[in-house]
Amino acid sequence: MHEMSLMGDIIQLVQEDAAVNGLGKIEKIELIVGDIANAMPDALKMAFDIFRDQNPHIFSETAELVIHLEEAKAKCVLCDSEYRPEQKIALCPSCNIPSGKVLAGETFQVLSYEGSNR
Amino acid sequence: MKVTLRTDVLTNNNRAAEFNRDLFQTTKTLVINLMSSPGAGKTTLLEETVRVLSGKYRIAVIEGDLATEKDADRIRAMGAKAVQINTHGGCHLDARMVAAALGEFDFEEIDILFIENVGNLVCPSGYDLGQNHKVAVLSVPEGNDKIPKYPQMFMRTELVLLNKIDLLPYLDFSVEEARQDLMEINPESTLIPVSARTREGLHEWFFWIEGAYAKCVQQ
Numbered sequence: 509m510h511e512m513s514l515m516g517d518i519i520q521l522v523q524e525d526a527a528v529n530g531l532g533k534i535e536k537i538e539l540i541v542g543d544i545a546n547a548m549p550d551a552l553k554m555a556f557d558i559f560r561d562q563n564p565h566i567f568s569e570t571a572e573l574v575i576h577l578e579e580a581k582a583k584c585v586l587c588d589s590e591y592r593p594e595q596k597i598a599l600c601p602s603c604n605i606p607s608g609k610v611l612a613g614e615t616f617q618v619l620s621y622e623g624s625n626r
Numbered sequence: 627m628k629v630t631l632r633t634d635v636l637t638n639n640n641r642a643a644e645f646n647r648d649l650f651q652t653t654k655t656l657v658i659n660l661m662s663s664p665g666a667g668k669t670t671l672l673e674e675t676v677r678v679l680s681g682k683y684r685i686a687v688i689e690g691d692l693a694t695e696k697d698a699d700r701i702r703a704m705g706a707k708a709v710q711i712n713t714h715g716g717c718h719l720d721a722r723m724v725a726a727a728l729g730e731f732d733f734e735e736i737d738i739l740f741i742e743n744v745g746n747l748v749c750p751s752g753y754d755l756g757q758n759h760k761v762a763v764l765s766v767p768e769g770n771d772k773i774p775k776y777p778q779m780f781m782r783t784e785l786v787l788l789n790k791i792d793l794l795p796y797l798d799f800s801v802e803e804a805r806q807d808l809m810e811i812n813p814e815s816t817l818i819p820v821s822a823r824t825r826e827g828l829h830e831w832f833f834w835i836e837g838a839y840a841k842c843v844q845q
């Protein structure tokens with residue numbers, strides 16, 4: 509997996525914005541990670557810890573990463589029922605027909621961050 | 627101070643993908659992003675594709691690879707221009723890497739660009755490169771379980787080339803089961819069984835490319 513490079517992207521986005529806002533060290537980053545977004549929360553946390561420990565000029569020592577999980581959700585276009593897609597993403601469990609469309613779970617966003625005032 | 631962003635993590639990638647897409651569109655280049663696990667047969671399929679279609683189309687290839695120049699050399703031997711992008715251990719191509727390689731080509735002189743992604747069934751599917759189509763290659767020796775095990779690859783591609791069907795008599799792979807699994811993950815996707823070795827089924831893949839090319843130049 510590529511959580512290190514994803515974390516690099518995340519920190520770049522946050523750093524650029526913090527510079528615009530004239531903020532100092534990053535104290536917290538909050539992410540939204542969907543079930544089927546191709547990113548593993550544990551690996552993201554590990555990557556964050558490594559970045560934080562290696563970049564004391566960017567992060568405060570106690571900086572933390574908070575991950576909000578977004579549950580995957582799909583809706584059947586035939587019977588309108590909502591279900592949580594597992595492996596067979598499009599298969600509606602009530603109709604047993606591949607008639608489901610994914611509604612949620614693909615989100616992978618930086619929700620917010622906190623930075624110290626300089 | 628807390629700042630709310632709600633920015634997609636892949637924002638920078640997606641920006642580069644749009645840049646690529648603009649270039650491909652204005653030069654009417656059909657771009658196909660080919661993804662699979664290592665060794666499924668992407669390069670062999672491209673060798674055959676270049677060999678058969680280069681009489682009709684001007685074809686170029688970007689080869690994504692962890693380290694070597696080998697796959698690009700194989701494509702060059704078939705007579706197409708190929709540029710290698712080494713990801714130095716990175717598990718996927720991203721749109722910025724592709725954008726950086728675009729200067730090597732004259733797109734007024736190219737009809738179809740194939741991008742062979744790094745061999746990996748997980749990571750490449752999440753990255754938009756600006757392509758017109760994402761195509762997955764799955765090979766018979768990998769087994770039937772790969773489609774349900776890696777649903778994200780198959781939900782994000784619109785065509786699956788099932789390669790190495792010359793090996794079907796020796797293995798317990800079921801093509802029907804693969805079709806069924808694919809339909810239950812992505813009913814809009816199509817499965818084409820092929821063998822890059824015996825060339826069985828490849829005409830269907832070429833037919834698909836011709837359709838995609840016709841659509842691409844009409845727009």
Ligand SMILES: Nc1nc2c(ncn2[C@@H]2O[C@H](COP(=O)(O)OP(=O)(O)OP(=O)(O)O)[C@@H](O)[C@H]2O)c(=O)[nH]1
Pocket residue numbers: 662663664665666667668669670671697744745746789790791792793820821822823824
């Ligand atoms: N039997 C059989 N072997 C094949 C077929 N297509 C490819 N191969 C063999 O499979 C091996 C891997 O093929 P490649 O084309 O290098 O696979 P790839 O997907 O490009 O591999 P990476 O770039 O390393 O991810 C080679 O030894 C090929 O000769 C096929 O249709 N049938």
Ligand SMILES: [Mg+2]
Pocket residue numbers: 668669670697742
């Ligand atoms: Mg290859």
Ligand SMILES: [Zn+2]
Pocket residue numbers: 584585586587588589600601602603604607
């Ligand atoms: Zn239903």
